[in-house]
Amino acid sequence: MIPDVRLATHLQSLDQRIAELDREIGALPKHIAAIERQLDQHLRRMEADRAALSGNQKERKKLEGDIQMQEQKVSKLRDQMLQAKTNDQYRAFQHEIEFCEKEIRKFEDRILDLMAESEALEKNGRAAEAALKLEKEQVEREKKDARERTAADQEQLDEAQAGRRKLVSEMSASVYAAYERIRKKRHGLAVAEVGEGRCLACSMALRPQFLQDVRTSAEVLYCESCGRILYYNPPVAVDEAASGPSVLS
Numbered sequence: 001m002i003p004d005v006r007l008a009t010h011l012q013s014l015d016q017r018i019a020e021l022d023r024e025i026g027a028l029p030k031h032i033a034a035i036e037r038q039l040d041q042h043l044r045r046m047e048a049d050r051a052a053l054s055g056n057q058k059e060r061k062k063l064e065g066d067i068q069m070q071e072q073k074v075s076k077l078r079d080q081m082l083q084a085k086t087n088d089q090y091r092a093f094q095h096e097i098e099f100c101e102k103e104i105r106k107f108e109d110r111i112l113d114l115m116a117e118s119e120a121l122e123k124n125g126r127a128a129e130a131a132l133k134l135e136k137e138q139v140e141r142e143k144k145d146a147r148e149r150t151a152a153d154q155e156q157l158d159e160a161q162a163g164r165r166k167l168v169s170e171m172s173a174s175v176y177a178a179y180e181r182i183r184k185k186r187h188g189l190a191v192a193e194v195g196e197g198r199c200l201a202c203s204m205a206l207r208p209q210f211l212q213d214v215r216t217s218a219e220v221l222y223c224e225s226c227g228r229i230l231y232y233n234p235p236v237a238v239d240e241a242a243s244g245p246s247v248l249s
Contacts, residue, residue: 004175012191021157028146046128053121063107070100192228202226
């Protein structure tokens with residue numbers, strides 16, 4: 001294979017690896033940001049549940065105070081009812097007592113509802129705290145893994161870029177310029193193999209004479225269809241080893 005073509009094929013493999021490492025290094029912070037956002041959402045949800053539980057308890061306490069006030073009012077009304085001088089006064093006190101007792105029952109029913117809600121909130125809160133603890137541990141593990149992976153990827157990237165600089169320094173300037181121009185135009189693939197009489201990148205058949213030139217020429221040749229640098233790997237004949245007669249015991 002022509003030296004410049006051989007270098008170009010190696011450079012393309014290296015560029016693909018560099019692109020892969022760049023993508024991975026760029027994706028890791030996004031992954032961490034995503035799991036941190038999810039964790040933050042779960043934290044906010046748990047804080048909302050805690051706020052709901054706190055509101056529940058405050059409302060219950062207020063209702064208990066309201067019941068106490070109504071009970072005191074009923075007690076005073078009963079005392080005043082004993083001193084009523086007319087039937088109308090007696091009935092008025094009685095109606096007011098009934099109203100207070102109705103309010104007390106309403107408050108008590110609401111307290112029972114709040115107690116049921118509180119039980120569910122407390123149960124969900126305990127489950128959420130346990131799940132959140134595990135999630136925090138998982139996030140920290142993933143962040144640690146991501147930092148280690150990023151460091152390893154960066155080390156490989158530095159090595160790959162150093163290797164790339166070495167390859168570029170060994171290539172002809174004109175071939176490297178063509179390689180870069182084609183790579184940008186062809187989505188990173190500037191070099192293509194020839195197989196079965198075709199450019200394996202664009203699948204276009206090569207003219208017989210041109211195909212022969214690709215196989216034998218000492219010059220860098222480009223696909224007449226897609227413009228990529230072409231290389232040809234001749235098939236390697238593998239002689240099958242003769243197997244001796246088997247010996248049966």
